[in-house]
Amino acid sequence: MLKQQLNFKLSQKLSPQQIQLMKLIQLPTQAFEQRISQELEENPALEKGKEEKDSLDDDFDNSDDYEQDSEVIETEIDVDEYLSDDEIPSYKLAANNYSADDEDKQIPYASGVSFNQHLLRQLNTYRLSEEEEEIARFLVGSIDESGYIRRDLQDIVDDLAFTQNVYTSEEKIEEVLQIVHDLDPAGVGARNLQECLRLQLERKRETPAVALALDIINEAFDHFTKKHYKKLLSKFDITEDELRNAIHEIEGLNPKPGGTYSGNTRMVEHVVPDFAIKIEDGELQLTLNGRNAPELHVSREYTNMLKGYKAAKERSKSQKDAVMFIKQKLDAAKWFIDAIKQRQQTLWVTMNAIMQHQYEYFMTGDERKLKPMILKDIADTIDMDVSTVSRVANSKYVDTPYGTKLIKEFFSESMKNDQGEDVSTREIKKILEITVSEENKKKPLTDDKLAKILKEKGYPIARRTVAKYREQLDIPVARLRKEI
Template sequence: MLKQHLQFKLSQKLSPQQIQLMKLIQLPTQAFEQRLKQELEENPALESGKEEGELQQDEFEDIYDNETDSENISADDINIDEYLSDDEIPDYRTQINNYSSDDEEKNLPYAAGISFTQYLISQLNTVYLNDEEWAIAEFLVGSVDEGGYIRRPLSDIMDDLAFTQNIYTDEHTIERILHIVQDLDPAGVAARSLEECLIIQLKRKDATPSTRLALELLEKSFEQFTKKHYQKLLQKHNVSEEELKDAITEIERLNPKPGGSYSGNTRIVEHVVPDFSIRITEGELELSLNGRNAPELHVSREYNNMLEGYKNAKEKSKSQKDTVIFIKQKLDAAKWFIDAVRQRQQTLFVTMNAIMQYQKEYFLTGDERKLRPMILKDIADTIQMDVSTVSRVANSKYVDTPYGTKLIKEYFSESMKNEQGEDVSTKEIKKILETVIGEEAKRKPLTDDKLAAILKEKGYPIARRTVAKYREQLGIPVARLRKEI
């Protein structure tokens, strides 16, 4: 049985304009420029460049009712005069550079080159192989990953050759061809493991006592070598500490990722453009927003002329009325976009300024131990905005400081209390931990228990498991793997 009933519900919805603003806020400078370019291409009513006498932002405020459905608007409902201006400035006056004079225009050169795979194939051309051997070698080269390794078992490669290349062979033949591929440059390419990669490189070196011992270590005691059981190595190979040290030095000079050494690879390198800049002038911090985030935007002169033509027309056809409605929609979109761009500028500057003031002592000194504990809510409360807005700014923006260009979110950290009951940043504790490990005796590295004891002496009472967590976050191995002979 069907029933009708009324239900009252309070819900929160974002307008299209708010969604547009949120999307713009999270874009870094380069992505914002691409978005701006896209909007300029899609909306002919929007143009870049400063144009004196053009419609200004405040002139749009009361022109139209945004809640009215545009399909129900008739051309007569539109006050065309409010869209027009008396501007007579020629177009060439508007073609200017929007960047500030302080911004450098840096164009990165692009170097053309062949890929790593093509580089290996070109070397195979110098090796005599029959048709089947060439096909197998080419397939092996295609199986090399960007690190320079072949990670797949030869049995799988044999099956793939049969199914995809219609080549029926055995593992012995594939391994024979693999050794030919392993003779290519860079040394160590097409290895199936780190051990094999290092051994291939050592065999290409001139035979000396240290390289011979290094090769013996890798071939007979690789596991003990990786675990740094130096005493066992000294006894097993019957060598002195000095000889073992020289052999280890030879191994450390080898390249564990031969694929990364190819200078002609076409890997994309990201170019970071700072969104903000902080400078110290006479002991005070100065914040500036990259000028590329503050473009000059205005309504197209051509659209004004079209509206002017419609206004002066004595007879208004239906097609002309439809045109006016279309123009209004484009002007609305232009107005919303200009609004969003300006609000984006203001939000970025206000948020970064609050972060700069909160971490003022750090930005004045560059000492990471001066970083205060700071979470997103601290800044959100300061600028009276939502935490999600601060997150959008912090997660994708970079700031150029006297101490380098850094991602803004790196300045956020949780707090921990020291012995005096004061809140200190976990970044401060990590920095001290890194310093202590850097100054330890490498013959006898400090265990996590000893590190926890040292930190406690310095006034940071943290547990051993917390020390282990911070050490792993810093990318520092355990004491046994930090040991040096």
């Protein structure tokens, strides 16, 4: 049985323009520049740079009263909506206070030799049989960025058989691996940290400290990693000074020999600050990176095309189709320019609210001055949605007098101190970090003792909370912080 009924419901849908704005807001400066380049390539109606003054009368009116339903195709187009002789489009009145000198230029990168190529070139200096060369090249190809081979020899035997048609044994691979171990940098091709340190010590000039360090790595590596110094003193029947010298030799070794290769051509991430905060005459000054305020305008040629269409007495179907295409491109250009202006405003307003909320920190640089701050605090201040604030804070950096900081690092939860005041968890972490740095390394403080010290300073937190904050700060447990 068929039945008809009316239903009323409220729903919220984002327009294409709003979606475009949200996507632009979350982009950091470098990604934003790439997005502009992409739009310039895809939309011929959009151009970069300043527009000639004599084209002011030829452009379309950038009013907000016009909305186009992309699904409706009009047979008659009101060209006057795009051409105006009476007023200057608002996008042409936008001020840009950034000079060309403020623009950061792209940094060229010199090409170089990769870590694996560096190792393969060294293999060419060895006299190897055809089988040994195949195995050696495969082993070098199995070395990761840190300089380690993290695969079982049996897996390598199987892979050589299946992929290289080389049938060999673990013994033969072990033999060729000793050749790989002779390559530079020292320690390359090791299968674990113990082997890596041993290979490096074996290359050092032999001294009593180096010999003792080698014995410790070979015979008491577990005691060394757990810092059981008393057991080491007893096992090798040595003095504290001798042990201290041996440990000094080990600490000078490189646990990741591949990571410091000078010719490594891994992608280097360069942070481009989206904002800059300076202290001028005792006041904070916030600026938006000039690269976030590009000069864009609508193509003069496209608006001239519309003028030609308007003047034409006879209009064919192909002309109407062409004008529909022009109309769509002009709409897209207008929306994109408007979205960029809104993006600039949203970024500045949001960062200004964060700066004012953390005023004491930006004036002093003392992380203990950071106030508790969550996304909702800033969203309420600027009367925007929490998701918008999240997009601004995500993956964006601010250049401060104390270094370039990730914006989301200024957000933190709050805790109550012994006086009932809200304090930032960042403040507690900073005090914990300072307390650990000032401890006696011969008798490092346990988590229980750290909790008691923080309680005495007015921060009543549990031992498990201290352990959590310590792990977040990458501070090892007390036993591993011990020094002889």
